[in-house]
Amino acid sequence: xxxxxxxxxxxxxxxxxxxxxxxxxxxxxxxxxxxxxxxxxxxxxxxxxxxxxxxxxxxxxxxxxxxxxxxxxxxxxxxxxxxxxxxxxxxxxxxxxxxxxxxxxxxxxxxxxxxxxxxxxxxxxxxxxxxxxxxxxxxxxxxxxxxxxxxxxxxxxxxxxxxxxxxxxxxxxxxxxxxxxxxxxxxxxxxxxxxxxxxxxxxxxxxxxxxxxxxxxxxxxxxxxxxx
Amino acid sequence: xxxxxxxxxxxxxxxxxxxxxxxxxxxxxxxxxxxxxxxxxxxxxxxxxxxxxxxxxxxxxxxxxxxxxxxxxxxxxxxxxxxxxxxxxxxxxxxxxxxxxxxxxxxxxxxxxxxxxxxxxxxxxxxxxxxxxxxxxxxxxxxxxxxxxxxxxxxxxxxxxxxxxxxxxxxxxxxxxxxxxxxxxxxxxxxxxxxxxxxxxxxxxxxxxxxxxxxxxxxx
Numbered sequence: 212x213x214x215x216x217x218x219x220x221x222x223x224x225x226x227x228x229x230x231x232x233x234x235x236x237x238x239x240x241x242x243x244x245x246x247x248x249x250x251x252x253x254x255x256x257x258x259x260x261x262x263x264x265x266x267x268x269x270x271x272x273x274x275x276x277x278x279x280x281x282x283x284x285x286x287x288x289x290x291x292x293x294x295x296x297x298x299x300x301x302x303x304x305x306x307x308x309x310x311x312x313x314x315x316x317x318x319x320x321x322x323x324x325x326x327x328x329x330x331x332x333x334x335x336x337x338x339x340x341x342x343x344x345x346x347x348x349x350x351x352x353x354x355x356x357x358x359x360x361x362x363x364x365x366x367x368x369x370x371x372x373x374x375x376x377x378x379x380x381x382x383x384x385x386x387x388x389x390x391x392x393x394x395x396x397x398x399x400x401x402x403x404x405x406x407x408x409x410x411x412x413x414x415x416x417x418x419x420x421x422x423x424x425x426x427x428x429x430x431x432x433x434x435x436x437x438x439x
Numbered sequence: 440x441x442x443x444x445x446x447x448x449x450x451x452x453x454x455x456x457x458x459x460x461x462x463x464x465x466x467x468x469x470x471x472x473x474x475x476x477x478x479x480x481x482x483x484x485x486x487x488x489x490x491x492x493x494x495x496x497x498x499x500x501x502x503x504x505x506x507x508x509x510x511x512x513x514x515x516x517x518x519x520x521x522x523x524x525x526x527x528x529x530x531x532x533x534x535x536x537x538x539x540x541x542x543x544x545x546x547x548x549x550x551x552x553x554x555x556x557x558x559x560x561x562x563x564x565x566x567x568x569x570x571x572x573x574x575x576x577x578x579x580x581x582x583x584x585x586x587x588x589x590x591x592x593x594x595x596x597x598x599x600x601x602x603x604x605x606x607x608x609x610x611x612x613x614x615x616x617x618x619x620x621x622x623x624x625x626x627x628x629x630x631x632x633x634x635x636x637x638x639x640x641x642x643x644x645x646x647x648x649x650x651x652x653x654x655x656x657x658x659x
Contacts (some may be wrong), residue, residue: 245462245566248475259464330475335462363588370591377598384605388477391609395616402623409630413637420641427649431656 244378246334246385248276251283251321253328258318261335263310270336271317274303274389277396278329284320289313302393330396332389336382461487461566468561471547478569479608480539482601485573486511486565488546490528493560500562509563510549516540525549533573539608570604571597 251257263269275281285304286297290313296306300323308315321329466472476484490507491500511532513522521542522534536542548561574597580590 247462247567248477249473250475257464259462261462366588367591370588370595374591374595374598377595377602380602381598384602384609388605388609391612391616392477395612395619398616398619398623402619402626405623405627405630409626409634412634416634416638416641420645424645424648428652431652431658 243337243340244335244382246332248330248332251278251319251329251331253324253326254322256318256320256322258316259333260314260316261337262314263312263337264340265310265312267310267340268307268338269310269315270305270307270338271333272303272305272336272386273319273331273333274393276330276332276389276393278324279327280324281329281393281397283329283331284323285317286320287315287317289315332392334382334385461489461564463562463564466546466548466561466563468548471545472563473543473545474565474567475541475543476567476569477541478536478539479604480536482570482604483533483535483573484542484544484567484569486532486544486567488526488530488566489564490548491562491564493562507561508549509546512545514543514545516542539611570601 247259249257261269271287273283273285275283280300281302282300283302284297284299285301287295287306287308289295290311295308298304317333319329319331319333464472478484488509490509492507493499494501507528508525509528509530510525511522511530512520513532513534515521515536516538517540522532524532526532534542544567546563546565571594574594576590576594579585579593585593
């Protein structure tokens with residue numbers, strides 16, 4: 212019985228250690244940035260929620276990619292229901308919030324539009340959600356002589372630096388992609404518009420000239436009948 | 440002592456499998472929510488979702504609901520369906536793109552019993568990872584027996600590779616954009632010239648026709 216208990220205890224401890232190790236590894240490679248692109252039909256409102264920890268930071272960036280007018284209403288409210296930011300008819304925006312514990316709600320409002328649906332892109336960047344797990348990890352894996360420790364620390368510092376910069380690069384790329392998508396959609400709708408209205412113009416002109424000629428002719432037809 | 444260790448183990452296990460701080464939104468019974476992912480080709484996308492049902496009695500969301508499923512449908516840029524499957528209340532779907540462009544991921548609930556005992560509200564936690572974010576680094580580290588430093592270097596290499604792929608795709612999109620712009624500009628020019636010529640010709644024809652008509656009627 213005692214042996215069984217000790218055995219169970221040892222297994223649980225080992226499991227906890229293994230799980231914590233994987234959790235640490237997962238934490239350092241897990242991305243807490245997410246971006247979504249979705250279609251918001253006319254006259255609708257779409258809300259999203261994000262659970263935040265205390266003293267973390269939430270950065271949200273949104274852009275309207277497609278849809279007549281290319282504008283949308285946007286607001287963020289804190290877990291206590293207070294509206295932190297409210298944008299009216301903007302085509303893009305960026306807000307950073309120092310968060311407290313709770314669920315933050317942000318909404319895109321297309322109620323003012325009756326016919327056009329909007330294509331909206333938004334990106335959420337969360338910082339400081341891990342707390343201070345990472346510095347402890349690194350200390351665990353550095354072994355060797357004193358001189359080796361210093362060098363390894365320098366290398367690790369540089370690598371961390373490079374990773375941070377590359378992360379920033381990826382964010383900028385995402386933003387540029389959104390800008391480009393918007394410009395592309397604008398130009399394509401321009402193309403269709405030019406085609407359509409040119410054809411309409413041509414048809415109207417020919418119609419008008421035909422009607423003019425017919426009207427003038429009909430004036431003279433009546434006079435001839437009166438004479439004879 | 441044993442109990443506290445066991446509790447710690449269970450709590451840690453729960454933390455391991457909980458999806459973490461993912462975005463969530465509410466979905467109605469027949470509502471379909473679609474998200475668009477614009478990705479280069481040969482890119483893997485993993486989507487994870489977790490659903491919670493609103494409980495009228497306790498006025499809160501239940502942690503997990505068996506028997507409630509979500510139907511996931513994924514379309515490629517040519518509007519062909521590449522994945523159309525039913526998943527349980529917690530699901531994980533994966534696909535790899537073969538053509539670059541806008542892929543559409545649509546989710547809708549398949550349950551009709553929702554209105555009956557939930558008041559029609561379903562909370563969906565969603566997390567979509569694209570490209571090198573899909574790599575499971577603990578697994579790669581274990582398989583290739585990498586040290587922390589080697590793992591970091593591998594991660595950096597994957598990230599840079601993804602950046603390069605995205606930039607190539609951006610070049611292809613910019614080319615398409617430039618072609619459309621140039622085509623529009625050309626068309627504007629030709630249509631304007633054609634319109635002006637037609638306008639002038641119509642005016643000349645009108646005048647000639649009316650003149651010959653008046654002469655025929657002996658008015659001029």
